[in-house]
Amino acid sequence: DARVTQTPRHKVTEMGQEVTMRCQPILGHNTVFWYRQTMMQGLELLAYFRNRAPLDDSGMPKDRFSAEMPDATLATLKIQPSEPRDSAVYFCASVGLPTYEQYFGPGTRLTVT
């Protein structure tokens, strides 16, 4: 049963620290999405990649967030420096043909104090 995996599952850090979240998409999936979920804003699309190339990162605060896909099996989302308002659950999702379903990972719950 293929799944998207995310690490870490939980992260507590202090304001100003760097945070890196990792996502392993389902093998063979060529499109990867990063979402953020908070009670106030709901689920927001931050960025997404197709064939490792960034397609849209307009939802991401550019000054502190960066997203990359160093290879087809790893996507990273980095926050530097982190702030309390970044506290949220961050989800990664992947899609691959022939289906059009986005498969979501379990999320990384980030708390910035």
Add this chain to the structure above:
Amino acid sequence: DAKTTQPNSMESNEEEPVHLPCNHSTISGTDYIHWYRQLPSQGPEYVIHGLTSNVNNRMASLAIAEDRKSSTLILHRATLRDAAVYYCILSYNQGGKLIFGQGTELSVKP
């Protein structure tokens, strides 16, 4: 991005059918209608999607109005495990980005 409107919450009884409505009056001809749900403390999961014709799968049915300005997700026999937030989303292509709204929180009573 075209917008969808869903009721904030709905209640259902276990083992009864549930009809979850979604209005999307500004839908364009190339927009697909997707439904995802999010169980408590989990990531969203795909339910069903369609373009013009009604669709059925093992989880649910999707009924699309003839003018495509609304759709209904049908759970044929609700179970307690179906309690979740259900999102109706328009996307201009399959496998493309999804813009989530607030969704409908479905509660299922035993």
